[in-house]
Amino acid sequence: MTAHIEIRNVSKRYGSLTVLDGLSLTIKANEFIVFLGPSGCGKSTLLRMIAGLDSVDDGTISINGERIDNLPPGQRDIAMVFQSYALYPHMTVADNMAFGLRNISLPAEVISARVAEAARMLEIGHLLERKPGQLSGGQRQRVAIGRAIVKEPKAFLFDEPLSNLDAALRVRTRVELAQLRNRVRSTMIFVTHDQIEAMTLADRIVVMNNRKIEQIGTPMEIYSRPASRFVATFVGSPTMNFLPIGLSGENGFARARLPDGTELQTAIRLDGINGSEHSLGIRAEAVKLANGTAATTTGKVEVIERLGDRTLLYTRLEGGSVIIAEDVGNSRVAIGDEVALALDGARTHLFDAEGRAWHNEGVGHG
Amino acid sequence: MTAHIEIRNVSKRYGSLTVLDGLSLTIKANEFIVFLGPSGCGKSTLLRMIAGLDSVDDGTISINGERIDNLPPGQRDIAMVFQSYALYPHMTVADNMAFGLRNISLPAEVISARVAEAARMLEIGHLLERKPGQLSGGQRQRVAIGRAIVKEPKAFLFDEPLSNLDAALRVRTRVELAQLRNRVRSTMIFVTHDQIEAMTLADRIVVMNNRKIEQIGTPMEIYSRPASRFVATFVGSPTMNFLPIGLSGENGFARARLPDGTELQTAIRLDGINGSEHSLGIRAEAVKLANGTAATTTGKVEVIERLGDRTLLYTRLEGGSVIIAEDVGNSRVAIGDEVALALDGARTHLFDAEGRAWHNEGVGHG
Amino acid sequence: MAEATLSGSASAAKAATRQAVQNINAPLWRNAVFVAPYLFLFVTLLVVPLFWSIWLSLHKADAFGIGRFVGVDNYFRLFRDKIFIQSVGNTFYFVFLTVPALALIGLMLALALNRKTRSAAALRAVYFSSSVLSVTIVTLIWRIVFIGNFGLPATIYGWFGATAPAFLSDPKLTMIGIAIATVWWCIGLPMMLFLSALQQVPQEIYEAAALDNASRWRTLWHITLPSIRRTFVLVIIIEIVLQFQLFGQARLMTQGGPNNVSKPIVLYIYEAAFTKWDLGLGAAASEILFILIMLAAMAQYFISRRRGEEG
Amino acid sequence: MSSTSSGIVGRSTGDRIILILVIVLALIMMAPIAWVIALSLKDNKELMTDMNSVFHAPYTINNYINILATSSVFRWILNSLIVSGGLTVMTLILSSLAGYGFARLNFPFRNALFIIVLLGLAVPEQAVLIARHQLFSWLKFHNTYHGLILPGLAAPFGVFLMTQYFRAIPKELDEAALLDNASRFKIFWKVLLPLTIPAQATLGIFTFLSSWNDYFWPLISGTKKEMYTLTIGIASTQTNFAQSEGLGFLMSQAVFAGAPILILYLFFQKYIVTAVSGAAVR
Amino acid sequence: DAEFGTNTDVSKAVGECGIITSLINKFNADNPDVHVIVTTVEWPGYDQLTAQFAAGDPPDIVTVHHSVLGDYQSKGLLMPLDDLLKTVGVSPSDFTDASLSGVTKDGKIHGLPIDNWTMLFHVNLDLFKKAGLVNADGTPKLPASVDELMAQAKQFKEKTGKPYFVQNLANEVALYTRNLYTYLFQQDSDFFADPKQVKMNTAEAKKVLEMYKAIYDNDDTTKDLDYAASINAFLAGEGGVHLNGTWVIGDYTASSETSGTALNAGGYAVYPYPQLFSGKKAQYADGHSWAVSQKDRTPEEEAAIGKFLKFFNDNDYEWSRTGHLPAVKAVLESDAFKKLPHRDTIAPIATLGTPLPSTVQRQFAIQDIIGQEMNAAITGQKEIDAALADMESRINELLANI
Numbered sequence A, B: 001m002t003a004h005i006e007i008r009n010v011s012k013r014y015g016s017l018t019v020l021d022g023l024s025l026t027i028k029a030n031e032f033i034v035f036l037g038p039s040g041c042g043k044s045t046l047l048r049m050i051a052g053l054d055s056v057d058d059g060t061i062s063i064n065g066e067r068i069d070n071l072p073p074g075q076r077d078i079a080m081v082f083q084s085y086a087l088y089p090h091m092t093v094a095d096n097m098a099f100g101l102r103n104i105s106l107p108a109e110v111i112s113a114r115v116a117e118a119a120r121m122l123e124i125g126h127l128l129e130r131k132p133g134q135l136s137g138g139q140r141q142r143v144a145i146g147r148a149i150v151k152e153p154k155a156f157l158f159d160e161p162l163s164n165l166d167a168a169l170r171v172r173t174r175v176e177l178a179q180l181r182n183r184v185r186s187t188m189i190f191v192t193h194d195q196i197e198a199m200t201l202a203d204r205i206v207v208m209n210n211r212k213i214e215q216i217g218t219p220m221e222i223y224s225r226p227a228s229r230f231v232a233t234f235v236g237s238p239t240m241n242f243l244p245i246g247l248s249g250e251n252g253f254a255r256a257r258l259p260d261g262t263e264l265q266t267a268i269r270l271d272g273i274n275g276s277e278h279s280l281g282i283r284a285e286a287v288k289l290a291n292g293t294a295a296t297t298t299g300k301v302e303v304i305e306r307l308g309d310r311t312l313l314y315t316r317l318e319g320g321s322v323i324i325a326e327d328v329g330n331s332r333v334a335i336g337d338e339v340a341l342a343l344d345g346a347r348t349h350l351f352d353a354e355g356r357a358w359h360n361e362g363v364g365h366g
Numbered sequence C: 001m002a003e004a005t006l007s008g009s010a011s012a013a014k015a016a017t018r019q020a021v022q023n024i025n026a027p028l029w030r031n032a033v034f035v036a037p038y039l040f041l042f043v044t045l046l047v048v049p050l051f052w053s054i055w056l057s058l059h060k061a062d063a064f065g066i067g068r069f070v071g072v073d074n075y076f077r078l079f080r081d082k083i084f085i086q087s088v089g090n091t092f093y094f095v096f097l098t099v100p101a102l103a104l105i106g107l108m109l110a111l112a113l114n115r116k117t118r119s120a121a122a123l124r125a126v127y128f129s130s131s132v133l134s135v136t137i138v139t140l141i142w143r144i145v146f147i148g149n150f151g152l153p154a155t156i157y158g159w160f161g162a163t164a165p166a167f168l169s170d171p172k173l174t175m176i177g178i179a180i181a182t183v184w185w186c187i188g189l190p191m192m193l194f195l196s197a198l199q200q201v202p203q204e205i206y207e208a209a210a211l212d213n214a215s216r217w218r219t220l221w222h223i224t225l226p227s228i229r230r231t232f233v234l235v236i237i238i239e240i241v242l243q244f245q246l247f248g249q250a251r252l253m254t255q256g257g258p259n260n261v262s263k264p265i266v267l268y269i270y271e272a273a274f275t276k277w278d279l280g281l282g283a284a285a286s287e288i289l290f291i292l293i294m295l296a297a298m299a300q301y302f303i304s305r306r307r308g309e310e311g
Numbered sequence D: 001m002s003s004t005s006s007g008i009v010g011r012s013t014g015d016r017i018i019l020i021l022v023i024v025l026a027l028i029m030m031a032p033i034a035w036v037i038a039l040s041l042k043d044n045k046e047l048m049t050d051m052n053s054v055f056h057a058p059y060t061i062n063n064y065i066n067i068l069a070t071s072s073v074f075r076w077i078l079n080s081l082i083v084s085g086g087l088t089v090m091t092l093i094l095s096s097l098a099g100y101g102f103a104r105l106n107f108p109f110r111n112a113l114f115i116i117v118l119l120g121l122a123v124p125e126q127a128v129l130i131a132r133h134q135l136f137s138w139l140k141f142h143n144t145y146h147g148l149i150l151p152g153l154a155a156p157f158g159v160f161l162m163t164q165y166f167r168a169i170p171k172e173l174d175e176a177a178l179l180d181n182a183s184r185f186k187i188f189w190k191v192l193l194p195l196t197i198p199a200q201a202t203l204g205i206f207t208f209l210s211s212w213n214d215y216f217w218p219l220i221s222g223t224k225k226e227m228y229t230l231t232i233g234i235a236s237t238q239t240n241f242a243q244s245e246g247l248g249f250l251m252s253q254a255v256f257a258g259a260p261i262l263i264l265y266l267f268f269q270k271y272i273v274t275a276v277s278g279a280a281v282r
Numbered sequence E: 001d002a003e004f005g006t007n008t009d010v011s012k013a014v015g016e017c018g019i020i021t022s023l024i025n026k027f028n029a030d031n032p033d034v035h036v037i038v039t040t041v042e043w044p045g046y047d048q049l050t051a052q053f054a055a056g057d058p059p060d061i062v063t064v065h066h067s068v069l070g071d072y073q074s075k076g077l078l079m080p081l082d083d084l085l086k087t088v089g090v091s092p093s094d095f096t097d098a099s100l101s102g103v104t105k106d107g108k109i110h111g112l113p114i115d116n117w118t119m120l121f122h123v124n125l126d127l128f129k130k131a132g133l134v135n136a137d138g139t140p141k142l143p144a145s146v147d148e149l150m151a152q153a154k155q156f157k158e159k160t161g162k163p164y165f166v167q168n169l170a171n172e173v174a175l176y177t178r179n180l181y182t183y184l185f186q187q188d189s190d191f192f193a194d195p196k197q198v199k200m201n202t203a204e205a206k207k208v209l210e211m212y213k214a215i216y217d218n219d220d221t222t223k224d225l226d227y228a229a230s231i232n233a234f235l236a237g238e239g240g241v242h243l244n245g246t247w248v249i250g251d252y253t254a255s256s257e258t259s260g261t262a263l264n265a266g267g268y269a270v271y272p273y274p275q276l277f278s279g280k281k282a283q284y285a286d287g288h289s290w291a292v293s294q295k296d297r298t299p300e301e302e303a304a305i306g307k308f309l310k311f312f313n314d315n316d317y318e319w320s321r322t323g324h325l326p327a328v329k330a331v332l333e334s335d336a337f338k339k340l341p342h343r344d345t346i347a348p349i350a351t352l353g354t355p356l357p358s359t360v361q362r363q364f365a366i367q368d369i370i371g372q373e374m375n376a377a378i379t380g381q382k383e384i385d386a387a388l389a390d391m392e393s394r395i396n397e398l399l400a401n402i
């Protein structure tokens, strides 16, 4: 059984502070949805409202057509994995997993069968008799997932389950979670403020900011056609370069005049663009070192970040703006070098002062 | 004044537990050194020994030729930025910075001049009268750095100063630190277990593991010519692919037989390679989707991670091993697809069962 | 917490109009069952007696029945009674003697014993051990210790051919004698409170101070003491409240004498009620004690708060 | 002065001097107890003529034998155990329930009620004593065990402590259990209560100690000899008749009455210390 | 009281505690149908007794001083015993006059008197000999006037280096009060003419206080001893005359018969307070009695109480061995009593002993006030006049608010 979740016009207030404001969202059965947004934007609140841990002030939530926002949490058939895991410290791993099943008085054989199956799937069979205090972070995380799995819920909710893991473990667990997702057929909602997690795990990402949903889309839609400047900034590392520009047109496509005076032809249709001030967005991977004539502009390298497989060059253009360019891993550039940069006009985005975005016609070009 | 630091044969024990074992290291004046290693490998301990916060059980530490390991911390002319910042919670930002200077009875004008200068440099002038509790994480971090800067020490020590910041702030502060480094002429030692920080900041990286130094080298040396399998695993994201291989030779260069039987010619000289079992190391960026004849082998895609600018494909080869391949950001591959992979033999590494490494002759090819 | 509750009630009100919503944070009467048993005892054994006492204090009452209503007459009698005024003074004097001593000695011991060695743990146990003894034992010990002709000071003074001061009969020294016994008895608690506060101070701050070249003294003055300021206030308040209620030591060591110089308010209350059988007077005195304790604790709290804001 | 066991270089000589000072002070602190123990081991007649004889042999345990012959002491110890034990158990139960209620459950006027309970901390026992005595007279509770136990149950300290402790337990645990379909009582009983054991130990020890040492209420409520607690019983032997029985005997009673609680203290020392610290944190 | 814990042979017991314990043991042994449980309280214990009465759960039988019977009787808390005593065959005419008047309130007997007691001069004869204050017949020379007292004390100190008096002046109120009452009686001062109004600010009272202040100032007394310590001091030979009650005679006699003690060296003697003033020969006295609380009782219970009272009445002699004067005339006149040590010298108390008027209430609270003020005056914390004035106003305030 899996859940189709409908969130309609949901609002949440804490005293006079509105945390969520008339939010609507449909989550399809079996979908892996990620709520992505900066800290404090209300991701956890929304998740907890689905779980029944926070009340809904306005609006409705239904699962498979049935309204659930007035059911107590235990009756919504939902499992949640908490950021802190919230394992019961005084119970063994096995008891942690069995607790919820005992509360609904399942027969003992069913319970132990389910626990054993989950333990096998998560490779924690040898830990069943330990207490949470005797487990490493990664193991705890798996137990928390196991506790959710045994309940065979309609939907899984994850609240930043990876944020307490160290970098290496985080990457590994991320991959495991992606694999788990293929085995367990259930709707999954995952909260994070780490865009890499969101990109790598989601079927669809819900980007939230400031009480509202900024954009809903597949990871690639979010990455290559961000609906707003906020989304463009928040997703992708290094963050997208923004340059203030002057705008002109050529054959219906926008043409940008960079701060240093050079011009760049984009693939963005001019009609429809409004507003007065505009800026050009371009990701580092669309800014390369140019050899000879292909150069769009030049700049002076201020900071070099070597990531091994590529190198980021923080380059100051003549107009004073800084642009991050990407070079190969073993780049020979040194701090202080003057470099010529080629900006790929086909992979640019336009934003106006309110943060609205325009993109080229075709599919984004990562 | 800047410090040339000599660490000779230093050991540290806690009871019967040896944490550091006969470690030697020379840090040149003005160098930016990063200690990189997994949690618990002794990075902090070594740093604290240099600072005088932990005693040295064996060996010596000298700065500019003078032995300092028995001086109290205050007399070593060293400043440290703690992971938790360790700001004095009851003092204003200005007092936090001035405290160390007042302790050595500097004239009040000198103190306020230095504080003002540091505040200007770090852009925290408007915060001077606040208490640490009223600052955000990033602001605290800057104050902690400011407190170090005003002392004009011979060396700065940083113990994972970025680990308490959120992802976006971490990236930003990392860049700021790199810029600061160009302004302040002083030796800097930076502890982290995040390889990206190490790669982007260091002049030289000291990779530590298990009580010992595994490798000392520039970021690119570490990345492209890892001294051991441990270093190869620890540095780089995604982590390097390892495949068990059979070894044969051709014109003096090693030739590897992959688990599925296909052969791959490497650029590694055969002479000098010893040991019996070997594995081949290759980074994801050297494994690309192949069109037609260039294919080395084929596999089935199990997990897809979309990072926006590139896509990682976790592919299971016929022999059962998993290899991560890199594709463009808007990759069209789907889970379950059979893909042909081209492995770049020139960018491979060989490791034996003990973890020793052999590389090609030329400079690494990130 | 407060905000959460407010919002909870707001949403519950709305929910009621909409439909029966199961909000797990809504204020429901049935959630009160967990606190009900305690609250019942709290009300019957503390709140009701408190108001009953106030009612009594407005009456002429003895141990065997309430007499007539006399208004605030009992309070007037108290303020006219030199002995009561003296006992209030005595109590303040005692608080003045013991509270700073307890706070300062407790702090010094905590500073000295805040280390993880075994000897420090043993010493902490020693300093706390006297606190577990009951007041009868403590006063028995100290009465004998202070006895004029052969007590411990007398014996020790005797070795040098001197006469020991008469701690329990010299009017100038009685309160001091009781204070010494009290400090001896009570030193464990403030020490422990300070110790736990010191252990809350992050070690890194000390390390930062060491790197900042701070001397021991400057570390104490600029790092340690400001860090435990809140505990200092807490200790002072707790001790004021406790020491204002001096009773057992005075009753058992000196019976308030000589000439009432060591009679604290509580002993006055006790005597009024059980020796003079003047319950109304005793009740009135106990309300005054209550008010004094509240005032002293609150004054201390606000003073320290104000200073905290300035600093 | 305030560095703990840190490895900071160059900090040991000063620490050692302080340690020696503290040891000396501890010895002074212990002197009265040692002296009293010595007195209790002396023959009464010998003490009458020569006080300095405490500093040398012969010592005797006759005084203790005499105490054991007085059967009342055991009755008093039993009474103290019943009263203190009963009070401790009841306090733990009531405070845990109330602490959970205040910390986790919302009900009308919760915050106001909690503040009122906190204000109760400032009410001195004497302010309610007379009224309480009358109330208990009316209920015929004097000279009963529940009469000795009940007043202690009203003290707000336990509720305060347990509330703070419950608040410090991550709320996610409750929420996880709610999602696991557990009732509120089950959450309290199965999930949270086991986690409060350190606080229970703290509160239990505190309650037991203060009840064991209480002097005021038992003095006026437990007025029958068979209802005396040890504290009152020992006090009753100190005066009038017993005065002519000699110093050594008196002191042996002091030691005898103090010993159980001291031994208990030494047993639970570790918990008591963490207990006091724990209580102080919040 | 440990030594006599199970002893039923009363004749072997000494001291108040020993004798009463043995008596009760004996009673319990003789009367298996009745069981008496003893409750000892902190001295004087009236606070707790009051609490018990207030709680409505007083003991059946309680020893109280004659001086406080009135407090409880006036509240109707005590049972009149006339009928009960009659049924067990105890006649009021058996009692000495002092005892009978002590327990009679509102014309009814409210307690079975068991003794009369007073304060005495306990004398260390060894020191008196050294001081040259012994008559030819070996009896001590006691003063007959204030001046004589001062002179003898001076001589005593010069000769022995020790103070004349051993007094428990530390944290004490009773001794002061009893001394004052005694010497006021000796001056015929009728300070309680009205039981609701005391007159203390008088020349007579001033004389007494001046005398004690002089003794104190001249170091003719021990100073910082409490009750227990003063007994120790006297037994250790720290001074000549110990002011203490009848109840220690037994213990002191026992001590004087033990070799090596200070009292054994030269002997022990005991006397009533000497007459220092020119008025009526008198000294303050009080007594103990068994009072019975007012309760609903079955006839069997009443009978048991009657039995107990009768038993004590019959064993008044044993009790009088403590040093107290018997309440039963026959015992007072018996040979056995007269043969007890020192009874010859203290027998006059039977006629000298004078209590406060029985209508004076709260005598213990009054005693606290007098003791406190006297202590202040004698130790020099207050002027004598001020102390007397305060004493008077405080007592009157107390009495006005009963």
Ligand SMILES: Nc1ncnc2c1ncn2[C@@H]1O[C@H](COP(=O)(O)OP(=O)(O)OP(=O)(O)O)[C@@H](O)[C@H]1O
Pocket: A014, A017, A019, A037, A038, A039, A040, A041, A042, A043, A044, A045, A046, A192, A193, C003, C004
């Ligand atoms: N109980 C509460 N009372 C008042 N405000 C609250 C409460 N819980 C959350 N908030 C506020 O609601 C907003 C959203 O909180 P929420 O926890 O949903 O953020 P989030 O997106 O999960 O952030 P994070 O990534 O830091 O977890 C925040 O501004 C927070 O301060």
Ligand SMILES: Nc1ncnc2c1ncn2[C@@H]1O[C@H](COP(=O)(O)OP(=O)(O)OP(=O)(O)O)[C@@H](O)[C@H]1O
Pocket: B014, B017, B019, B037, B038, B039, B040, B041, B042, B043, B044, B045, B046, B192, B193
């Ligand atoms: N005071 C101590 N007593 C005992 N062992 C200690 C102590 N301090 C550190 N250790 C041990 O020494 C080892 C090295 O610790 P250290 O703090 O230097 O690690 P680290 O490399 O800084 O790790 P991390 O990245 O987690 O900070 C660890 O195994 C740790 O458990």
Ligand SMILES: [Mg+2]
Pocket: A043, A044, A045, A159
């Ligand atoms: Mg959150």
Ligand SMILES: [Mg+2]
Pocket: B043, B044, B045, B159
């Ligand atoms: Mg570390």
